[in-house]
Amino acid sequence: MNFALIGLGRVGRVHAANIASHPQANLHTIADPRAPQLEELARWYGASLTTEPETVFADPGVDAVVISSPTTTHIDYLQAAAQSGKAALCEKPMGIDIDRVERCLRLLEDLPIPVMIGFHRRHDPSYAALRDSVRAGAIGRLEQVMVHVRDPAPPTLEYVRVSGGVFRDSVIHYFDLLRWLTGEDPVSVSAFGSCLIDPGIGLEGDYDTTLVNLRLPSGALCHIASSRRSVEGADARIEVFGSEGVLRVANAPINLLEPPVAGIRYIGFPTRFEEAFRNELNSFIEAVSTSSSPVPGPEDGRRSLIIADAATSSALNSNAVDIRY
Ligand SMILES: NC(=O)c1ccc[n+]([C@@H]2O[C@H](COP(=O)([O-])OP(=O)(O)OC[C@H]3O[C@@H](n4cnc5c(N)ncnc54)[C@H](O)[C@@H]3O)[C@@H](O)[C@H]2O)c1
Incomplete structure (x- = not known):
């Protein structure tokens, strides 16, 4: 191809x-x-x-x-x-x-x-194993999903300016992942944003520090903490909590030294998700070669953007927002 x-x-x-x-x-x-x-x-x-x-x-x-x-x-x-x-x-x-x-x-x-949207985290083996376990009932009824998404360092202001804001640019990975993990589309969101790291991001009308709470139709709740800076390295942890137990995907350590020395502890995103990016390309090529629809597709792109728009509106107006698709 x-x-x-x-x-x-x-x-x-x-x-x-x-x-x-x-x-x-x-x-x-x-x-x-x-x-x-x-x-x-x-x-x-x-x-x-x-x-x-x-x-x-x-x-x-x-x-x-x-x-x-x-x-x-x-x-x-x-x-x-x-x-x-x-x-x-x-x-x-x-x-x-x-x-x-x-x-x-x-x-x-x-x-x-054939169109695939680049939510590569769906193709990460650890997240996929988490989803399989949740779907197989390993934690019983799902009650809470907790996510941390923190980048090692903020992007350039040139990038921020055309990014659509942190909810549409960064947190959107986990809006998509939440839908994929749970099989549910969130119905309500409440979000906060602050600018604590780079005042330039604030001048662009954006946030570098955010918290998002979402409610799923089943009543399960999700919390996503995001930051544009993490001195320990890339943070991409997920915890799912249910009636029968809890499952976690941890960060990948940069080396196995115990205790870790001060400084960067976790590997950066391109390395953390290098297998996910490769699997994503494989999945795209396989879908195109077999004339099937690539997943995630444009409807997933639309739905995740609707959630990101609702989170942006919630943070700007300090209110909870119902999400309609
Ligand atoms: N999947 C992920 O985890 C992930 C990570 C980073 C970025 N992204 C997305 O990828 C896109 C690019 O992000 P990036 O961080 O690589 O940005 P970047 O600024 O590093 O790179 C963008 C590239 O596009 C080029 N470019 C500028 N205008 C163009 C145009 N009109 N047509 C074609 N090319 C043009 C630039 O010269 C530059 O080489 C963004 O949409 C971003 O949201 C996704």
Whole structure:
């Protein structure tokens, strides 16, 4: 399968390496306005390079696109993929404007193509084992889900400016994961946000520190604590608590030294989730090759954005918000 990669930034590099090493994939083209600075990388991957992402959609040699450009460009490229009949693996969030996302879903009904949304954490083996155990009844009736999602360091303000805000950009991973883990769509959210780390993030109208509480239709409750900074390293813990017990996914230690020395204790996200990113690409290629619908798909992108919009509104207005899909 010949891939065009649109946007070779932080996450684009993860996808590029995975495509280049996948036995059924070929990195055909890299499209990025910064192309002149990326020549060495493109040569390394044996890919051609263009500053004009639009051209990949007209190229009959390209079968599929990975959209890893800034969030504000995702919908335009998804629409171009539909119009040119190319399969698309689109980074999260699918978009930041729910009206545009819903219009894109309607276009995809008329011009169906395989689309996967890049919620790679669904493909993490530890989270998948947690889900299997919960679904198999290991903790009895689910009552609470507790999540910590803390990045080692804040993103650049340039990134923040086009990210859609922390709920749509970062916490959204766990809105999606909560739906996938429990099989339920939350019906109510109450969120708080503060800016305690980088005043520049506050000046952009965003938060770097948040707490979110969600209620599921079954009555089970979820709490997600997020931060744009974690001096101990990436924090991605989940605990599920039920009538018969409790299960946890812990952080991955950077080494096995006991007790840990001061400083970074946990491995960063690209390493913590490297298997998840590889599994994600595998799952996408398998779905496209077998003409089945990739999962998570556009409807998952829409639903997670609706939750993120509700959390954003709750934090801004200091009230609980009912969520309607
Ligand atoms: N799945 C994850 O865990 C994860 C992690 C980080 C980022 N992301 C998502 O991936 C996307 C990119 O994030 P990033 O951190 O790699 O950003 P980044 O800023 O590091 O990289 C973006 C790249 O896109 C290029 N670009 C800019 N405008 C473009 C355009 N119009 N068309 C094509 N390319 C363009 C830039 O030159 C840059 O190389 C965002 O939507 C973000 O939400 C997902």
